[in-house]
Amino acid sequence: MFDHRIYEQIERYLAGTLPAEEKAAFEALLLSDPRLADQVQEHRQVLQAMQHYGQRQQLRHKLNSIHTEMETGSRAITSELTAWKVFFKKHAQTMAVAASVSLLSVFGTLWSVQQMKKPVQQQTARYIELRREVEKIKKEQRAIINGIASADTPAPAPRSARFSGTGFAISPDGYIVTSSHVIQGADSILIENKAGLKYKVTEVHRNTDYDLTILKVEDPSFAGFGKLPYTFKTASSDLGERVYTLGFPREDIVFGEGSLSSASGFEGDTTSYQISIPLNPGNSGGPLLDDKGNVIGVINGKQAGQEGAAFAVKSSYLLQMVTEMKERENGLTVSLPQQNNLSGTSRTQQLKKLQDYIFVVKVYN
């Protein structure tokens, strides 16, 4: 039934080389004859398998020859490397865990040590001296002034003060006291009171232990402050006494009131009082007065992070410093005021009398 001619036809059909009309006839025959269709199917499979087999053999042969070629060449350099890789793969997880644990413990320890240190820090380094840095504000002001006066040629603006604090007169002949830290590093110092009187002053005597400095007016036109209305208290004041201060935490004079809350200052410093007056940078060097108008101290700092804990150097130390100055600076005498005009008057009256003797201390450097 099937002979090689039919096989040939099948092969040509499968290869697609049959002419069109013969192909059509063959396909018609395929449809009508299922046995022939099976034959064609089988034929195709066998041929494909055989061809694939052939290709595979060839490929194997090729690979074998590559392999022998490779084996004759160098080998086994990489085995050590891969052994290491196996080791790494095996222990990678363990290593990762170990590394992260050690990292965690290192940073955890660092962090907790930091945490333990914190409260200690809070107690020590939190003393704030109340001198005020003014440059920034002044510059802004100058910018505004320049803006207004831009029509005419702007004169070189006077150099603005770098720091400011407060000071007050201790004698009619031109002696002023302020905190040492206010005038620290100063080139020149100017004082100015609320009435607008301006004087150039120089440092006469300084005591950094008490944080006090005495200044003297240098102006040739200076004719004296006039009679001072307050006196200086030599004895210690009592706890709970109502006290107040005047100072320049900003451009205008500011009144602050509170009470004397402790007879010792920061960390048990016996040269100072602790007072409960809200203070700001710029208040340093201001007078601390009691109800009767006695100067009982000089404001110099406060404790950060603690409500209402400000400090003032006791007036007895100021007086002690004045006598010390007399010995040191060739018998220089300061005639301290002896008569108090403030006691018995109301607070507002006291302030009116006082404010001419309170100065803003401007420090240039």
Added chain:
Amino acid sequence: MRKSLYETDEAIMEGIRNDDDRALAHLYKLHFPMISHFIISNSGTDDEAKDIYQEGVIVFYEKIKGNSLELSCQIKTYLYSVCRRLWLKRLAEKGRYANRIEDSENYLSLEEDVPQHEENERQFGVMAEALDQLGEPCRSLLEDFYIRAQGMQDIVEKFGYTNTDTAKNQKYKCLQRLKKLFFTSYKPEV
């Protein structure tokens, strides 16, 4: 052979697509140490390593030739994955189960590629057997004609037939027998 020619995976694949034997050789040599180390450190021998590796390369080669390879990783990883799977199967056939495989690389699971390859292997096994049983000169005749694609005229001269018709008749008979042998033991999975 300039090595830099096949430095990237793409270059190697392109070379194989273009029937460049040097690309194949380069690929073969490049990754053999990795597989050989894997097989040997997982209770195999040198020869088994060679066997498995060649099978792996063949899977890869045929995939590329058939343009059915969508490589989502390096060739190295692919080869490693294929060989790993083949080796696990081989171990299972030997009745030994590797409870802990020492890997030096990452690998893919390759759900489809390997089973298809195994099916092909089975087919080739049957074909090889059938051809063996066929005997000479039928085997050479069919191989010459179908595999080496020699012309009828050459075959007539080589085998000493009187004319092409005799040769064709002989070929027909041989093919008939081969078909019988092949299909008795091979049932394609539907």
